[in-house]
Amino acid sequence: MTGPAFDTVVVVDWSAASAPSPARPSADAIWIGVAGEAERVEYFRTRAAAEAALAAVLAAERAAGRRVLVGFDFALGYPAGFAARLTGRAEARAVWAWMAGRIADDAGNRNNRFVVAAEINRAFGGAGPFWGRPAGLELPALPATKAVDYAALGLPERRAVEQVVPRAQPVWKLYTTGSVGSQVLMGLPMVHRLAQGAGVAVWPFDATETERAGVVLAEIYPSLLAARVAAEGGIKDAAQVRLLARSLRRLARAGQIAALMRVPSGLPPDEGWILGAGHEAALRAALEAA
Structure with a gap:
């Protein structure tokens, strides 16, 4: 099975904190995992710093000619209506712009x-x-x-x-x-800003552009790998962004991500979907692949 080919996968664990997170890397803060030619995980104390770093990662990846999938751990749409x-x-998109303005x-x-x-x-x-x-x-x-x-x-x-x-x-x-x-409220303005970039598509709202866009933004749910994350130990947030980025990249590179990007027929167009929902077994199997 084929599907969009991504060279790099970025997974973002967001936070709605009202003050900077502790200087020492901690849980319930912002963590960004990157799986590409190498893997890395970074910790951020503020949303402003995290958004700036994410924009820099995307610019560098695109300059190198690499396609990027970015997953955010908050809803990109609200219930229908x-x-x-x-x-x-x-x-x-109308909600993202509304939130960004307020x-x-x-x-x-x-x-x-x-x-x-x-x-x-x-x-x-x-x-x-x-x-x-x-x-x-x-x-x-x-x-x-x-x-x-x-x-x-x-x-x-x-x-x-x-x-x-x-x-x-x-x-x-x-x-x-x-x-x-609260993470949704604090995350959607960032998605609105990122989505203004040339060659950026947001799945599943821009379904026809997902195949060719240089950057694809999507909603993810790291708890789909909860058992594997728990076995990893350490700070859960760090483990889940690293493991989910690794799993998604392996599926993408193996041409197996198309199944994860199908949505049910009749889905309200404004709700969105979680990438990988219903495909937990495939996500776990990708982590076991050599």
């Missing part, structure tokens, strides 16, 4: 993500869809705990891919253990 109601367009994020990680989430909730009538915030933050339009009736709101709580990967948390949860919603 959200994009159209927020922006008037049923397109994930999310403030300085060099020290200070940001306004909870304020923006509250603004969105007010636009939806004040009853959600986002929830979760620090107890001391007074934002009446953003409930501190889950108190959202998604059926009444007219939005799904989960995307279609989260039915296939039920361990993935809903994108609406912004705070406390397991929340991923």
Whole structure:
């Protein structure tokens, strides 16, 4: 089976931290794994530093004539219907641009993500869809705990891919253990900026361009390799970006990534999909390959 040939795979473990991560490499921070002619893993204390480093990696790879697949560990789309109601367009790209115009994020990680989430909730009538915030933050339009009736709101709580990967948390949860919603809010503006580059496609939204684009951005879920990562030991974040980048590159170089890039028919065009969802066995087998 053939598929897009990638020379280099980059896997990004993102963070929504509101202050720089510790100087000493730590969990729950930003880690970037690169699998190409060599493998490396880097730790970043701030989003600004990580985005600058990622842009430099992509520029260097493209200058060398290499095709790059970049995976981000946050959703690139929201449940069906959200994009159209927020922006008037049923397109994930419209949400990225909307977020990029409103999310403030300085060099020290200070940001306004909870304020923006509250603004969105007010636009939806004040009853959600986002929830979760620090107890001391007074934002009446953003409930501190889950108190959202998604059926009444007219939005799904989960995307279609989260039915296939039920361990993935809903994108609406912004705070406390397991929340991923804040990473989405803080990651989409970066995706918007990167997607403006020449020769950049975002899978699966730009399906027809994925075969030829010099850089392909995609959503990944490192926990698809949870057991293998746990066996690796050390800082989980570092292990998972290294192993997933290695696995995806081996599949791509062996011409076996096409299966991972198929999405179900009838998938809402604004939701997106997790690269590798339903293909955990292939990802694990690639790690065992010589």
